[in-house]
Amino acid sequence: MGGVLLRGFGWRHAGRRAWALRGVDLRVEAGERVLLLGPSGAGKSTLLSALAGLLPEDSGEQEGLVEIDGLDPRKGRERVGIVFQDPETQLVMARCGDDVAFGLENRGVPTDEIWPRVDEALHRVGFPYPRDRNTAALSGGEQQRLALAGALALRPELLLLDEPTANLDPAGADLVRQAVARALDADTTLILVEHRVAEALPLVDRVVVLEPGGGVRADGTPEAVFAAHGAALAAEGVWVPGHPIAPRPATAAPGDLLLTADRLGLPPRLGSTDLAVRAGEALAVRGPNGAGKSTLALLLGGLLRPGTGRVTASAELAGTDHRTPPHRWRAPALARRIGSVFQDPEHQFVTSTVFDELALGPRRTGQPEAAVKETVAGLLERLRLAALAAANPYTLSGGEARRLSVATALATAPRLLICDEPTFGQDRRTWRELVDLFADLRDAGHGVVAVTHDADFVAALADRTVTLQRAATSDGPADPAGDRAGRPAIQPGRDDIR
Amino acid sequence: MKSTTDTSRWRTIDIVVASVIAVAFGVIFWAWGLVWSATEGAFAFFPPAQTLLYGVWLMPAVIGGLVIRKPGAALYCETVAAVLSALLGSQWAGTVIPQGIVQGIGAELAFAAFRYRSFRLPTAMLAGALTGLSAALFDFFVWNVDYALTDYRIPYALLTIVSATVIAGVGGWLLTRALANTGVLDRFPVAQDRALI
C-alpha cells in the first residue's frame, strides 16, 4: 500500500496569482523509491504537503485529483509520514522520547506498545541520546534524525522527505541517508526531494522532474532520465550528475587586510579562533555541525559581542571608526562596511515585502530614493525575484528565501560580505549565479567570508579555507576535502566539481 | 467571512496559535525586563505606571478573542498566559492563575454579548473595558483592601479600567489588524482579502 495518484493536480496558494503546481499527472506504485527534482520554486515542497494532506482548503485553491490508495490525503493521513525541511518547527514535545511517542498517542496505540516502538524508531535512525534528552538541546542534524524517528514510529506506508540533509555536515548527512536506507521496509513508498542528486541516487530507483509552471518534465529510471534530458535539465537548474560547473579562482592576488580575529571566542559556543580576511579574497569556513561557525560569522559581522579575544577592522574598512571594534559601531555604518547573510534566511527578514526587504538597507544607509530603486531593481533581476517583488518574504520557497537573504546583504554594497550557508537548498542555476556573484565581488576587491558545508562551493570559489574543530581551529589553504583528517594543500581537482 | 467562522469547533491551528499568542506575550514581558531592567524598579514604586502595564498584560485576552473568534478564546488565552507566568516564576506565582481566569472571563463576556459575530473596534473596547473591570474588581477586594478608599483604591480601579480599554481594547484591535497585514493570520477570518501577487 502507499500508492499515489495525481491527475491534473494543481495548487495555488492563497494570495498568489501564479499556480505553485499545475497539471501534474503522476502515479507512484507501492514500494517505489522516487526522487523528486525541479528548479527552485517548481513546487516540490508544495507537492509533498499535498500528499501529506497538509494543504488545508482555506489556504489556497486546488485543481484536479490527488489520492493515496484511492483516498483523499486529508482523510488518509495515517498512511503518510512526512519530514519537513526545517526540523525545528516539527518537534512538538520537550523530551525526545515524548516527541516520538506523540504521534503514537494520537493514533491510539495502546500504552504498553508505545515505548517499545519509540525505542525501535530511535534505534533505527541511530539516535545517540536517551529518551529524556531535551529537544531544545539538539543540533540541527540530531533534530533531523529525531523528526525522522517520529515519522518512522508511525510505520507509514508512504514516507515523504523534503531535503532531509540540508544544513548538515557531510558526516551528518551520511548518517541521515543511512538511517533512511535502513529504516525503509520493502513495501514502504518513498518520495524524496533533494537538490544534490548524486548523494540521493543510492536511495531511489526512479526520478521525477517537475516543470516550473506546470506538469511533469521527465520521469523514469535515473539513467534513462539523465541520458535523455541531462543537458537540458542541467541548464534549467537541476543538479544532473556529470555536468561540471567551471570554478572561479581569484584573478589577482589578495589585497590589504580588512578584518582580523585575534583569539576570538564566545564560550561555550566558539573556542578561541585566529583568522584574517583580506580585500579581494574569498575565505571559506568549514567544520562539523555545532563547531561554532555561525557564531563566528556573527562575531565577525559585528553582531555579537566577543566573549574572549577581539575583532579588529583595518583603517580601510573601518574609516572613522577604526578605534572601536565592529560590534560597537552604529548600525548604519556597520551595514555599509560589513554585510551579513544569516544561516536561516527567515531570521533575517524584517519587513513584509520582498521589495521593502531589499530597500531597507540602502535607505538606512542614506542613499537617495532613486538610487535605492535602481539597486533593488538590479538585484531583483539578477537573482530572479522580480516576479515576487510584492510577495511576503515568509511565503517564499526555500531557495527563493535564500536568494533574497543574500540580495539584502548585497544591497548596501558592503566592503566585506559574511555569509552563513549561502548555497544550501539551491538549484544548480542559482548556485552558479551565486558563485559568479561572489567571485565578481571578490574580483572587484571586496572580501568574502563563506561559512559552508558545501564542498563544491568551496572548490569553485574559495581561495583559502579555515576549518573549525569543536575545540581548536586551523588556518590553511583551500581544501575541498574539508573535514577529513590530515589536511595537505590540495588545489581543487576538476572532478570534485559537478 | 469564510466558512470556518460558522463552526465553533477549534481547529488545531486555533488551539496552537491561541496558545502561542499567550506564550509570546509572556516572552515579551520577559524581554521587557531585559531591555528596561533599570526602569523596572520604578514601575514597582510608581503605582500609576503599574496600571499602565496592566493594560498590556490584558492584551492576550482581547487579541485571542479577535483572532480566533471562537467561544472561549479570550478566556483560554488569558489563562494560558497566566499559567505560563506561573511556570516562569512570576512574582505572584500560583495566584495569577485564578486571576488570569477572572480577567479572561471579562473579555469573554464582551465577545459573548455580541454572540461571537462582531469583532470591530467597539467590541474590542468593550472587551478591554470588561477585562479591566474584572481585573480591577479582583485587585480591589483581594489586594488593595488596606489602602485609602478614595485616594487610592477607587482611582486605581478606574485607571485599570481606562488602561485596559485603551491599551488592551484599542491597542489589541490595532495590533490584530497589523498582524493580519503581515500575512501570518491568513488562515484566520481576520485576514481581509488581500491583493494577489
Add this chain to the structure above:
Amino acid sequence: MISIEPVAAPGAPLARRNPVAKVAAALVFSFTLLATLDPVAPAIAIALELAVLPLFGIGYRVLARRAMPLLLSAAGILVTLVLFAADRSGRVLLDAGPVLVTTGVLLTALGLVLRVFAVALPGVIVFATTDPTDLADALIQNAKAPARFAIGALAAFRLVPLLGQEWQMISMARRARGVDAGRNPFAKLRLFASTAFALLVGAIRRGTRLAVAMDARGFDAGTPRTVARRQRFTRADALLIAGAVVLAGAALTTSVLLGTFRPLIS
C-alpha cells in the same frame, strides 16, 4: 536564558506528587490565607512553607532567587502604604506632608507584606518543582481537562526558550541592516516595540507551522488518544491537598485564638 524547566530535585517526596494535586494544594493554601489581613496567620504560614521546603527538594537559596521579585513588590507595598494607607492610627513616627508614618501604618504594611509572601510562596514552590509536560499529562488524566487544549498549550510552551533566542536573532538582523536606536530613549522604545511585534509575528508563524506538523502526526484526527505517560492520583496526593487545607486552617485558627484575625471582608 529563559526557561520553564523545574529547578528542584525531582525525587523529593512531595515534588514527586501528582502535579494536579500540587497545584490544587497550593491554590487551596493560598486562597485560605487571602481571607485575613493580619500579620500573624501569614507569619505562621510562611514558617510552615519554609518547613516543608526540604520535602519538595528545593534549596533555600533557589527559593530566595525565585522569590526575588517578591521583595520588589514588598518595597512597592511599603511605599504605597506610606502614601495611601487607609488606617493611620497609632503613634506618629514621621510627618512630612503626605508622608505620614504611624505605628498603625507599619503594622498594616507588615501584615500585607507577609500576606503577599505567604500567598505567593506555595505557587513558587509548586511550579519550581513541576515539569510542564507532567502538568499537562495530569491535567488530562486526573483533572479531565480536554486533551487537545492541554497538548496545544504544552506545545506552545516548548517555544518559550526558542522565542528567547529569536528575540536576539531579530535584534541582530535589524542591526545587520542598519537599524538601531543609539542612545535616544524614544528610538529605543520604538525599536523595542517593533522587535516585540516581529517576535509576535514570528511566534504566530511558528505556531501555524507547528499546528501543521502536529496534524501531520495525527493530532486531532478523531481517533481516541492513548497516553504514553501515566499520571496517577493516589491517596498520598489526596493527603497532600488535605494537608494543605489543615495547615492553612491551623494558621487561621491560631490567629483567631490570639485575637489578631482581621477578615478580608468585614
